[in-house]
Amino acid sequence: xxxxxxxxxxxxxxxxxxxxxxxxxxxxxxxxxxxxxxxxxxxxxxxxxxxxxxxxxxxxxxxxxxxxxxxxxxxxxxxxxxxxxxxxxxxxxxxxxxxxxxxxxxxxxxxxxxxxxxxxxxxxxxxxxxxxxxxxxxxxxxxxxxxxxxxxxxxxxxxxxxxxxxxxxxxxxxxxxxxxxxxxxxxxxxxxxxxxxxxxxxxxxxxxxxxxxxxxxxxxxxxxxxxxxxxxxxxxxxxxxxxxxxxxxxxxxxxxxxxxxxxxxxxxxxxxxxxxxxxxxxxxxxxxxxxxxxxxxxxxxxxxxxxxxxxxxxxxxxxxxxx
Numbered sequence: 001x002x003x004x005x006x007x008x009x010x011x012x013x014x015x016x017x018x019x020x021x022x023x024x025x026x027x028x029x030x031x032x033x034x035x036x037x038x039x040x041x042x043x044x045x046x047x048x049x050x051x052x053x054x055x056x057x058x059x060x061x062x063x064x065x066x067x068x069x070x071x072x073x074x075x076x077x078x079x080x081x082x083x084x085x086x087x088x089x090x091x092x093x094x095x096x097x098x099x100x101x102x103x104x105x106x107x108x109x110x111x112x113x114x115x116x117x118x119x120x121x122x123x124x125x126x127x128x129x130x131x132x133x134x135x136x137x138x139x140x141x142x143x144x145x146x147x148x149x150x151x152x153x154x155x156x157x158x159x160x161x162x163x164x165x166x167x168x169x170x171x172x173x174x175x176x177x178x179x180x181x182x183x184x185x186x187x188x189x190x191x192x193x194x195x196x197x198x199x200x201x202x203x204x205x206x207x208x209x210x211x212x213x214x215x216x217x218x219x220x221x222x223x224x225x226x227x228x229x230x231x232x233x234x235x236x237x238x239x240x241x242x243x244x245x246x247x248x249x250x251x252x253x254x255x256x257x258x259x260x261x262x263x264x265x266x267x268x269x270x271x272x273x274x275x276x277x278x279x280x281x282x283x284x285x286x287x288x289x290x291x292x293x294x295x296x297x298x299x300x301x302x303x304x305x306x307x308x309x310x311x312x313x314x315x316x317x318x319x320x321x322x323x
Contacts (some may be wrong), residue, residue, distance in 0.1 A: 007093075011089070038280065041276070043084070045080060060196055074226060131156070253291065260297070
């Protein structure tokens with residue numbers, strides 16, 4: 001997805017659909033494939049991010065003299081940051097292309113969204129090269145960073161890019177010389193491109209990226225969207241249990257009893273520390289196992305048998321009884 005062709009394929013490919021009443025039963029292979037890809041569960045963070053992106057894009061649409069307002073998506077690992085970023089980017093892409101279809105016979109499709117990953121050990125030149133690679137902008141080894149930046153700004157503006165998604169932003173450290181130059185590049189791009197920027201990374205508010213003189217310039221223009229772990233309870237609501245219910249409603253198992261997983265919400269919250277990424281992985285793995293062994297249902301014993309990601313496993317420590 002870090003090239004326009006890959007992003008367009010991702011954005012326009014119809015997402016997998018949950019089973020619908022009256023549909024013929026799917027084959028085992030179809031159901032295994034479904035749980036492998038699965039639907040995107042609309043978490044509170046996704047809803048907040050979608051609303052904020054729409055608002056800021058309208059807010060910055062006619063802003064000419066200064067950089068447009070941006071967004072920072074932060075949170076721990078396995079909290080659903082990239083999922084939220086991609087979901088909102090796809091929605092923006094589809095909304096724009098519906099309203100701005102290319103003329104009949106035109107080979108030029110609209111390019112409303114750019115998705116860029118910060119490479120490990122990024123320098124300003126390697127990062128701007130990633131921007132160039134996204135739109136297949138031709139560059140040579142002899143080109144300077146300034147020349148590549150000029151080409152990127154010209155091409156992105158001509159292509160009509162309106163939303164720039166920069167993932168893995170926590171890889172930048174402005175306290176180093178190369179990191180400072182890269183942070184300056186991002187600031188320069190926000191001022192030269194007529195687009196809304198959204199950054200995503202692991203706990204970025206606790207990193208040097210948004211502190212100090214350079215960081216303050218980025219943070220001062222950005223709204224924070226926290227993809228932190230979901231609480232078991234928030235006032236009278238139970239957001240974590242609600243997400244579990246949504247996941248369960250989208251399962252495709254022949255003998256699973258509805259309501260089983262929400263009843264295990266306290267256990268699942270302890271097991272995953274409220275991280276959406278860990279939760280969906282746990283339930284999807286249990287569903288795939290249930291299809292493979294023929295039980296076709298998820299029980300607490302089945303959940304116990306699933307080995308989770310290392311982060312979740314190190315957080316969760318089974319309680320031992322006093323003997």
